[in-house]
Structure formats: structure tokens, C-alpha cells
């Protein structure tokens with residue numbers, strides 16, 4: 107079966123309403139894109155959780171509505187325009203969409219990711235490229251943490267460079283559970299993960315089962331009432347944005363055992379000093395490594411000095 111896409115370029119202010127109206131009058135699905143994407147007018151936007159909040163949305167939108175091939179596309183556009191009382195029916199073009207193997211197409215966009223020296227994150231439909239490596243089977247899903255983002259990779263590389271066999275690890279802001287699972291696979295004795303998002307907890311638990319990683323995951327309030335309520339950990343890793351990290355300084359520092367390590371990620375290089383300043387009353391933090399403008403900070407509780415940077 108084939109479909110036809112209706113493509114309408116429209117001012118950003120109208121895009122959301124037009125997209126809702128198109129759905130109501132017969133479109134099968136609608137997406138709104140940046141009409142300036144790929145041109146000199148394109149504005150940088152960052153959408154992944156863990157990245158800087160959007161400062162400005164794009165200027166011009168492209169609304170793309172999928173319809174049955176034999177639908178009356180002109181009538182659909184006219185009805186949608188009338189529904190939201192546009193002054194005129196917007197101009198549109200049509201694109202034919204051939205049937206494809208959508209599952210295969212989507213899957214082909216996610217390849218195994220090599221991280222650090224010996225870690226591979228491998229989608230379930232791929233063979234592990236190196237069966238002797240530390241393999242995490244992870245599919246892209248609702249929770250952040252597939253290893254594609256520098257903030258995640260920096261933490262994974264830190265964990266690999268500082269294995270803690272037999273130690274305790276807390277992954278605060280665990281998302282998919284990727285960091286907790288790396289810690290566990292590197293030999294940590296006891297690992298806990300916490301996230302504010304119930305969907306993240308659910309997917310972290312699923313991923314734990316799939317990867318045979320015995321990690322316990324909690325929402326913050328249940329964590330505070332769990333057997334871990336007063337526990338301090340040998341390693342605490344938190345990949346969250348700089349503002350919440352600053353607010354959490356007393357809480358996260360209070361979770362680190364004497365001589366234990368704290369690793370913070372989700373921090374832009376220019377934010378490193380202010381984040382380190384928020385933790386200074388508790389733990390001396392310094393930059394461990396930088397990737398694509400993001401840094402990971404680290405420090406040890408009770409140490410007067412900042413541990414060396416990776417490339418020092």
C-alpha cells in the first residue's frame with residue numbers, strides 16, 4: 107500500500123494548531139519540522155534530555171501530514187484551514203510515500219556504539235561486534251541513555267578507567283540504567299539507580315533483566331525509604347543538568363562514602379566552575395575529561411586535592 111504526504115510550510119505560530127486540525131479532518135499522522143533545516147537560516151536546537159534547554163524555537167515550520175493515497179488532500183487542507191480560521195487555505199505540495207519495511211528502516215539507523223576501550227552498546231537486532239568486550243544490549247526507547255550522548259559516554263569511560271570490583275555504586279538520574287549496568291558488569295558488588303521519571307525506572311528494570319544485571323532501581327521518595335536510606339556509596343555518578351546538580355550538592359555529596367568518588371556529568375565546559383563551586387563545601391571537584399563541549403567532573407570525599415584529569 108502507498109500513502110501521500112501533504113507538505114505545508116507555515117509560520118511557527120500556526121503549526122501546532124494546523125497539525126491538530128489536520129489530524130481531526132483525516133490525516134493519519136502529522137509531524138512538524140523545521141522548514142529551515144539544512145539551510146543557512148537553520149537555528150541550532152538541542153532536543154535530547156541532558157542537553158541545554160531550548161533558547162529559541164525555529165522560525166518557519168513544515169507540517170507534514172500522512173494520508174491515504176486516495177484521500178482528497180485538497181479537501182483535507184481546506185477543512186483544516188477552516189477549522190482554525192486561517193485567512194486563506196495554505197499552499198501545499200504532495201509527496202508519494204512508497205511502502206517500505208519500516209521496522210527494518212528504523213533499525214538500520216541504530217548501529218552498535220563503541221565506548222571507551224572495551225565497551226559496546228548493541229541494539230538487540232545486531233550481533234555483538236566483539237563478544238569478548240563488555241556488551242550492553244540496549245534498544246533506543248523512552249529513557250535517556252543509549253551511549254550516543256557525550257555526557258553518558260564520559261561517565262562510562264570514567265567507570266571503565268576506575269573499575270570498582272566489590273564496591274558500591276549509586277547512579278543518580280539513571281535513565282535507561284546504562285551507567286548502573288556498566289558499573290555492575292565491571293564488578294561492583296552492589297549498585298542502585300534512582301530516577302525522577304517512572305518510565306525511566308521501568309525501562310532500567312527491563313534493561314537490567316535483559317542484561318542480567320542485578321541492580322535495584324528507585325524513584326527518589328522510595329529510595330529514601332529503602333534499605334539504602336542512609337547508605338553512602340564508594341562511587342556516586344550523576345548525569346543530570348548543571349542546575350539540578352547544583353541544587354543536589356548537599357544530597358549527592360552526602361551519599362559518598364569516605365574516600366569515595368563523585369562523578370558529575372551533563373555539565374557544559376563553561377558551567378564547570380560554577381558546579382564545582384556548589385560542591386566545594388563538600389567535595390573538591392575538577393574536570394576529568396571533555397567531549398564535544400561537555401565535561402565530566404570528579405573528586406573524592408575527604409581529599410584536599412582534585413584528582414588528575416584523564417589527559418593530564
Ligand SMILES: C[S@@+](CC[C@H](N)C(=O)[O-])C[C@H]1O[C@@H](n2cnc3c(N)ncnc32)[C@H](O)[C@@H]1O
Nearest residue numbers: 155156250251258279280281301302303306345
Ligand atoms: C541525562 S539523563 C542521564 C541518563 C543516564 N544516566 C545516562 O548517563 O545516559 C538524566 C536523567 O536524570 C533524571 N533526572 C532529572 N532530574 C532528576 C532528579 N531531580 N532526581 C533524579 N533523577 C533526575 C532524568 O529523568 C533522566 O533520566
